[in-house]
Amino acid sequence: MxxxxxxxxxxxxxxxxxxxxxxxxxxxxxxxxxxxxxxxxxxxxxxxxxxxxxxxxxxxxxxxxxxxxxxxxxxxxxxxxxxxxxxxxxxxxxxxxxxxxxxxxxxxxxxxxxxxxxxxxxxxxxxxxxxxxxxxxxxxxxxxxxxxxTHEHPTQALLDALTIRDRRGSLEGLNVAILGDILHSRVARSNLHLLGKFGCRFTLGGPAMWVPRELESLAPPGCSIRRVARIEQALEGADVIIVLRVQQERQHESALALAEYILLYQLTPERLRLARPEALVLHPGPMIRGLEIDPAVADGPQSCVLExxxxxxxxxxxxxxxxxxxxxxxxxxxxxxxxxxxxxxxx
Amino acid sequence: MLLVKNGRVLDPSRGTDAMLDVLLEGDRIAQVAPAISAPSAEVFDATGMVVAPGFIDLHCHLREPGDEPSETLESGTRAAARGGFTAVCAMPNTKPVNDNASVTRAILERAQAAASVRVWPIGAASRGSKGEELAEIAAMKQAGIVAVSDDGRPIATARLLRQVMDYCRSLDLPVIDHCEDASLAAGAVMREGNQSVRLGLRGMPAATESIAVARDVQVAELTGGRLHIAHLSTRASLELVRAAKQRGLPVTCEVTPHHFTLTDEDLAYDTRFKMNPPLASRSDRDALLAGLTDGTVDAIATDHAPHEPALKDVEFDRAPFGVTGFETALALGLEQLVHTGGMTLMRLVELFTAGPARALGITRRVATGEPADLTLFSSEHAWTFRAVESASRSRNTPFDGRSFRGAPMATIVAGRIVWRR
Known part of the structure; x- marks a missing residue:
């Protein structure tokens, strides 16, 4: 050292x-x-x-x-x-x-x-x-x-952490919601590793087949990972919300109808209100407005996308x-x- | 004449465990007795060694014809001899596929000329192993196959399996199946679990195998044919086999040394740990150790699957499945089962001899008149396996550099010492 x-x-x-x-x-x-x-x-x-x-x-x-x-x-x-x-x-x-x-x-x-x-x-x-x-x-x-x-994207997690730290002053002990296809997301993995090391509490919300139990084993000591079926549960009390891209190009995986995804998992202004008032919304891009995220949220004051x-x-x-x-x-x-x-x- | 003196003969077929000499004459065993005197015979001093019936490997890939850069009948059987194997069952997924008698004969002729140990071909169950129509199984049986399999892939449908098993029952051939649900296995490169999720590698769940085992056991029951489950790797599969045996069905199974030694936690993007079925969870591995000990598992088989180095020196996703296994099989059995697991040497020898023989419907004994195939090994000899020194043309082993206690010492096939340490 x-x-x-x-x-x-x-x-x-x-x-x-x-x-x-x-x-x-x-x-x-x-x-x-x-x-x-x-x-x-x-x-x-x-x-x-x-x-x-x-x-x-x-x-x-x-x-x-x-x-x-x-x-x-x-x-x-x-x-x-x-x-x-x-x-x-x-x-x-x-x-x-x-x-x-x-x-x-x-x-x-x-x-x-x-x-x-x-x-x-x-x-x-x-x-x-x-x-x-x-x-x-x-x-x-x-x-x-x-x-x-689907392994890691370390610089994405670093830039996310920098963005969060700038806005919140610290990374310690935040409530972080990650929404979407977590199983196939390298961004989610790198974020889980990074924010987990700072003791963040994660709630993972998304279609059940993309949020398998094994993800809980990624939690380092002092960090907790909870899986929920409805994203509303993930959003409650969240300090940071990481919205993942819907990856339609996945092989060997039957696609979920996009209408189903929008119905249950889109981050809308109504759902965002369940989070803490000052909660940050992050998205690694490319973002598809109207699919995983409502345009009003993407362009809203809580969005950190351009930062x-x-x-x-x-x-x-x-x-x-x-x-x-x-x-x-x-x-x-x-x-x-x-x-x-x-x-x-x-x- | 060859006289193997001063060894400890272990013969699980009759429970023999005694200090006996074995006299070989021509390609047969002439006499098994204490202190044989045969002045004209060449003497092999087996002091400190176990003298066992010749080991049989039920499952290997010798790659000839078609992929000679990875292995040939010559190099593969030389590696087998160094592993103590006197007979190896060669899977039919060569190029061309061994799905007709002319390929079978070509393999046997080539083996006759070049092989160090006996090569027992396994014929394809379906033409081209494509899972559509039956291969020419009866003609291949006449040419010398000992079983059928579409290994590398499962026998495609329950309907085809039923036909193959019915037909093979009439030919008195076992059907060996690589049990895998193709839809669950699609795109997967390892076992699904914490490690696959951590590494971001696509995993196949353990049920991928046991779903197919359940199908196969039911088809065996339907047809009354002999079913052998290849490279069984999970607890659930083992329980299905255990239950089938309890019901008296003619179902046998094999387990590989890598599956009873390693788990998915040992894997981290190193393609030498990539094989199919993939390394399983710790719980599955523990179940395999128990099944090997309690008799549910019939045989240890290597699934020796050589791939030339360039094929494996790629991204994990792109690497072919398979690891080499002849030269480390016995040593891993001693390490995992006898030295630490409390298995008797007799049981371990059974897993390499009488067990696989039973799956093939033959016997394997150290007795007068039997073929003069013997495996001599030490349970204590200390050595280190080096892949670069392997007789195989390939190097794709997860055990390179591993130090062992116990090793093959000499391999005798048809009365001739084909390899000695």
Missing amino acids: SASPDRAALTTFPGTPVPQRLHHMLGIEPLTVEQITFLLDQSKPFQEIQRHPLKKLATLRGKTVALAFFEPSTRTRISFGTAAARLGSDTMNLQAEVSSLRKGESLLDTARTLDAMKPDCIVMRHSASGAAEFVARRLEIPVINAGDG QVTNGLAVRMALLFELIGSAQTESSAVAPAQAKDAADAAR
Whole structure:
């Protein structure tokens, strides 16, 4: 757990203990509360950057971030690409539609080929759970999991946590309702792991086949996970509501009629009133208005959806900086200070 | 002539447990007695070893013809010999499928030329194992198959199973079924449970297997045919088999070493732990250990399923099912059942000999006039299994690097020592 003094000096918040260095970001589950808190704290100056007219830093100048999206993605890919660009890094892009995957190349060969182009890290999304770990075990460079199958989506949970912490001041002991297809949601898993480590109490509401009992076993010590049949029960007393996307593209699963979903599980203004008055509404996107969420809620004062998007940039900048920036080069050593300066200038 | 001296003969068929010498002449056992003197015979000193009837593996995949990069009859049977097996039953899911006598004969001819141990082919139950029409079972029986199965997949419908079982009853062949409800198994890559939910991998519930076992037992009752359940892995399946046996039905079953050793909690995206049926829960595994001990389970079978390394070095979802198993089977049995489970050596030997023989409708004994197939092993020999040193062409084992107490020491087939440690 000992960190270098250099690294401690880099933190914008001198009081924050510097936890064990991360090499990869494969999932939230193995992280400690200290590591998570550190990353959220590190995100603060990068949040400020987003409000500055000149958003580009030179922190990662000369570095290259490979974006390997084996599964279609718009927002996460753009978010990581923008985060890298605003740190001054170059990016290389691999997209499933145009890649040699279509020609039958294995993931291992594709990853090794990308690696041979000498990027400094790989940001990876893939439809198979464990795919990021698979690549991380076989390459030297850091791998960031931008979503692996139905396993984890760690940066989504980090940006959600940053959003919640900003609005509520703390993550400790909140009542969190997660609504929808939880079984197949990597966002839900990462959120359960992250907020669970801070002692949040979860209530999971959704169609019973997508909220199986086994989910309760994900609860870390000091956290409780309760499943309810009706989302009204999940909403009562909630401080935070995470609405999941309805994934209609699921294989091997008979779809639920959308009208049924809307009838029982849509987050409407009436249902939202069951939650605490100041309850936050989060959605990982892409959001389908009128399906899982009523437009009035999506656009209402409790909705954090656009903040989440902006915070995604900050969290991803902080993570890239942590994984490939903060160590050796002098250009990187100035980063947080630079970010702080830029933020101050913006005020 | 070969004289196996100073060993402890364990023969579950007659309950023999004694220090006896065994004299082999040609491909037969000539004499079993204390202190045999045969000056002209080659002597194998089996001091400290158990001398057992030749082990039979009811379930393996030798991949030839069609997938020789993963295994051949030569490499697979060499691995089998190193595991103490003297006869292995080869599943028909080769390319082409062993669904007619010409494929059966080709396999046996190739085995005659290249195999270290006896290869007993299993014929497909349906043409192409497609689950539609019956394969040419009678012709295959004449060519040398010992059972039928569509392994890799279940016999598709109750109606087809009924036909196969009726027909095989008339041919005196057991029907081996891979029990799985296809709709529950669709897309699944492991057992459903806490671990599958944690890893975000699609799981199949335990009922996937027992639903099919229930169907099969009822069809066995309907037809009176001999049913053998392959790689049984759950408590519920075991209870169905137990009940069927109590009703006197001719139902047998096998359990693999990986299922009685590992659970789904041991699995974390490592494709060497991916097989079908998948690793089960701890409760299921405990039930298997009990069933192996109390006699409900008839045989330990390896389901040796080699896949060349490149096929397994992929995302968990994409990897083929299957693990290798010949060389670690006995050692795992000793580890899990005898050393820690309190099973007698006699019972363990039965699970590798008389048990599988019973499922095939044959006998396996250390007695004058019997085939000179013997497995010699030590219950104490310390060793470490290294996949790179395996005789198999494949390396897909979850037991690489595991240290064991107890090992095969020599394998004798038809009077010849085909392998010795």
